[in-house]
Amino acid sequence: MNQTTKRCDTAWYIAAAIIIAVIIASSALTYQFIQSNNSNAPSPSTSSSSAGSVTITVYAGELSSSVYGFGNTSSTVTSPRPTFTVKVGTTVTVNFTNAGTMPHNWALVTQKTSGNTNLAFSKAQIASLGDPVPASGIATTTFVASRAGTYYYICQVDGHVALGMWGTFTVTL
Numbered sequence: 001m002n003q004t005t006k007r008c009d010t011a012w013y014i015a016a017a018i019i020i021a022v023i024i025a026s027s028a029l030t031y032q033f034i035q036s037n038n039s040n041a042p043s044p045s046t047s048s049s050s051a052g053s054v055t056i057t058v059y060a061g062e063l064s065s066s067v068y069g070f071g072n073t074s075s076t077v078t079s080p081r082p083t084f085t086v087k088v089g090t091t092v093t094v095n096f097t098n099a100g101t102m103p104h105n106w107a108l109v110t111q112k113t114s115g116n117t118n119l120a121f122s123k124a125q126i127a128s129l130g131d132p133v134p135a136s137g138i139a140t141t142t143f144v145a146s147r148a149g150t151y152y153y154i155c156q157v158d159g160h161v162a163l164g165m166w167g168t169f170t171v172t173l
């Protein structure tokens with residue numbers, strides 16, 4: 001093998017390596033794109049397109065002494081808080097984390113009134129007014145969003161709705 005052939009081979013190896021790298025990178029991007037489109041987890045103001053199962057992650061906390069709220073992450077607790085939309089018949093799992101410094105809970109109710117215990121659906125509640133989740137605590141529940149309508153998720157602890165602890169939860173046909 002002479003010098004020219006060697007150089008030529010090296011060029012081919014480099015070209016092949018670049019082509020393989022491009023193929024791997026583009027398939028990884030395509031995979032990520034498919035994954036993000038398959039995601040059923042509702043985020044603020046977005047919706048799941050079909051009934052099935054969704055998992056919602058909710059953080060509760062205080063923004064100040066006069067404003068409390070909910071968020072999708074511990075650092076994005078907001079007031080107003082994220083809106084969730086699911087299809088009727090969806091099995092909804094809510095993973096709740098109390099990222100605040102005082103007790104909070106989560107309940108899906110028909111009206112956003114202080115301490116409302118009128119649940120929209122059976123089991124659509126995490127802890128309770130009398131026994132909320134302590135600071136740094138986590139809890140979960142799973143329920144079926146069996147009727148279409150506009151509902152509200154709230155913290156049932158006295159006064160917390162008025163401080164901003166509520167959000168809209170829509171169940172569409």
Ligand SMILES: [Cu+2]
Nearest residue numbers: 104155157160
């Ligand atoms: Cu609360």
